Amino acid sequence: MFARLRAANPEPRTELVYDSPFQLLIAVMLSAQATDRGVNKATKTLFAVAPDAASMRALGLAGLKRHIASIGLYNTKAANILKTCKQLIEWHEGKVPRNREALEALPGVGRKTANVVLNTAFGEETIAVDTHIFRVANRLGLAPGRTVREVEDRLDRLVPKPFRRHAHHWLILHGRYVCKARKPLCGACVLFDLCTYKDKVTKWTATESPPVSSGVPRPGLRSRSRRWKRP
Numbered sequence: 001m002f003a004r005l006r007a008a009n010p011e012p013r014t015e016l017v018y019d020s021p022f023q024l025l026i027a028v029m030l031s032a033q034a035t036d037r038g039v040n041k042a043t044k045t046l047f048a049v050a051p052d053a054a055s056m057r058a059l060g061l062a063g064l065k066r067h068i069a070s071i072g073l074y075n076t077k078a079a080n081i082l083k084t085c086k087q088l089i090e091w092h093e094g095k096v097p098r099n100r101e102a103l104e105a106l107p108g109v110g111r112k113t114a115n116v117v118l119n120t121a122f123g124e125e126t127i128a129v130d131t132h133i134f135r136v137a138n139r140l141g142l143a144p145g146r147t148v149r150e151v152e153d154r155l156d157r158l159v160p161k162p163f164r165r166h167a168h169h170w171l172i173l174h175g176r177y178v179c180k181a182r183k184p185l186c187g188a189c190v191l192f193d194l195c196t197y198k199d200k201v202t203k204w205t206a207t208e209s210p211p212v213s214s215g216v217p218r219p220g221l222r223s224r225s226r227r228w229k230r231p
């Protein structure tokens with residue numbers, strides 16, 4: 001599975017825009033129940049005036065809220081971000097710690113956010129299980145589990161070493177763009193023949209795309225004419 005995902009996208013990246021571990025941490029804190037696009041729109045102006053912990057803390061609650069008011073739960077997020085900035089300044093000289101325990105001690109930072117920061121900012125081989133990875137791991141039969149922690153622990157145990165660094169992004173992007181929640185694009189899926197999902201769609205329909213979103217045609221798929229017909 002991972003060899004195919006790597007072939008389709010050798011260097012997967014987060015879609016959040018950031019220039020430092022601090023900015024990534026803030027973007028991930030803002031991304032809970034929000035789209036990356038919405039977060040990037042808000043952080044574009046926010047990071048221009050407050051690129052680090054000291055300047056963000058100096059914005060104050062009202063100043064920070066002005067920048068992130070378009071994002072869901074912004075009141076709670078703003079309060080947590082300011083407390084986190086204070087803690088970073090007082091405990092870590094304004095820097096984001098490369099350490100799970102210290103990250104999870106920051107207000108508003110849970111295991112998932114810590115995993116994203118450790119993986120994306122510091123290159124650690126962590127896998128942050130979000131809604132996309134939870135769905136994909138269960139549908140594929142790759143790491144079935146009833147809770148995100150169960151899925152994370154299984155992925156930790158079974159993802160082979162060469163794929164651990166990027167497994168997180170491969171699975172998220174696969175879930176976001178191919179194995180979508182309501183209508184998975186099975187006809188465009190490079191993992192089709194490996195997938196155990198009982199409701200996987202076996203044929204392309206007129207509204208689905210040919211296998212281009214993953215960049216690699218599904219193995220064993222016969223080529224078809226340019227007109228796809230609803231089965």
Ligand code: SF4
Binds near residue numbers: 179184192193197
């Ligand atoms: S075949 Fe369908 S259900 Fe299975 S991983 Fe691919 S898109 Fe998801």
